[in-house]
Amino acid sequence: MNQPSSVFRETSAEPRTESVPFSHVSLELGHLYMEDFTEGGDRLRRHFATARPWADAARAGVGTRLAGGRPRVSTCFLIDDYFSRLSTPAELIPPLLAAAAEAGLTIDYLARESGCAVTTGTDRAEVHPAESVLQRLVESPPPGSSGFRPPVSRIGWLSNGRRAPTQRTSAALDSAGAVWQPPSETGARGHSVFMDVELWSDSDERRTWSCAFLAAVWQLVRLGLLRDNGRAVLAPTPWDDREFPEDWDELPSVVRLNPRAQPFTAYLTCSVLPTRFMPVEHAVRVILEQVHIEAQVQEQVNQRSNRESFTVPADVADRTSYVFPPGL
Template sequence: MSDAVFRETSAEPRTQSVPLSHLSLELGHLYMEDFEAGPERLGEHFAEVRVWAEAARASAARRAGGNQPRISTCFLVDDYFTRFSTPAELVPLVVKEAEKAGLTIDYLARESGCAVADRIELAESVMHRLVESPPPGSYGSRPPVSQTGWLANGQRSPGRAAALAEVTGWQPPKETAARNHSVFMDVELWSERDGRRLWSCPFLAAVWQLARLGLLRHLGEPVLTPRPWDGADFPHDWDRLPPLLRLNPEADPFSAYRTCTVMPNRFLAVEDAVRLILDQTDVDSEALKQVAARSAAERVHVPAAVAQRASYVFYEEPADPSGERT
């Protein structure tokens, strides 16, 4: 008896490619408390971002292999954990303060779109692509990430149950790929609140990075794709605002070979967690091949590791007169 399996060609989903810039430059990834601080706080943020954005553009031009660099900018608004004001009030304020600092926001995204966009469960889809790397010497006693909601970069300290393995005393956690010494991380991907799953900030930020790198697909189709803004008034309800909006009709493509994010240094721990998640995500292989082929044709080097394609600039936030950070 033959074990051959026959499939119609139409049954094989084709992975659609997406246009790519050289760099996706994020001009802000702020939360509602940042907006509550008023326009002055936004103005200070964009003034600081302008300095580093110019350096990021110069770096992208150097890496473009002699080509004119394609650079798009984006801004992410938190409407997932808390909702403040309305798009009609907030979006024009953000655009205005950016323009005052000499910056143009090409694309504006809602963080809730990293969880669900156009009825597609993006975060859930990425969660199913997580591939834990079992640390050397582990005994399989740790439940999988799909059950615990926690993802680590190594072996946790053994608990009391490890006594069966003849553990006589406390043992430290161990990073799987430690270099001389371990830097162990254990990241919470979600929690349960009121009977529903609440995705963590690092996990949604990892989805956001995959979207910016052009590596998200659903049944072969791109997801979290930008919709053009027709210049009309913005809605008063966040749910009526598209997950990803193209504000600049002349913008370069949203997704890019590399990303750079300029943000306050209080986000450093979050972005460390993002890189851990990206390192253990089984990214769509066809999407990776498309990026590799196109970058090779343009003679642009793109790191093989997805996490290495994301870069950051962390700046120190100014202090208010009381000495507290704003």
């Protein structure tokens, strides 16, 4: 009888999963396109004045989930420097912070959306968070799926169910009794809300990630669930009172503006966004429902939250919440 052989492995061969600190909630105070900033200071002041009562309500809601103690809430703001760059950090950020302060809000962390695509790690090497999330997608095959649909890694589309069958182009393949079938949502409650999400588009020059996919990466980063070879991704860089640069690439992907801020990563996220982001964030949930989270990372969240008796939903998508105020 052959005895099972022992396998010896150097512990240094397996990357250690870096631990991150957790707030209870990461509160996003906004996400604006470059075009929004061109409307001037009034647009920014109107944004934060509208967001302020909803941000206060989100903070108050955290306290109701705690058995005791003071809720830890950090705030953040995401700037879209990925799809366009109509201004510089030096020109754009100071009026943004002034408008927030005028409404009585403090932005603890400022992030660049391009960092969700490509950023620099602690060892100064390039890190590709979006590509990392793509490799973690585990598609949920709908009931009765034939496997005809190519994998998401090839076509760049991810759905939450079964598409309607495509029309055949050959009469020989069509049967006389063939009828149209509607798309269906996997796990639908009564009626389907089917969605097919484009994750990227390719050109001769580069791959352009979709807004929805980068927003999903942004949520995973805020939830502290993304690692690169065991290292935390998009760790904040203290900025203090330094002048902001003239080039976006000279600004770290996430900067900590408030030295007394609670941790950037959190058990839950809440985002106060304009209503135009509703379809994007629906797409984000479709993506998050099909992302595989590393067991060691999830275990860190479970251990920390259990020690605080703070309930964290098992499904990643359910850890996110949104407010879409009218007029924002």
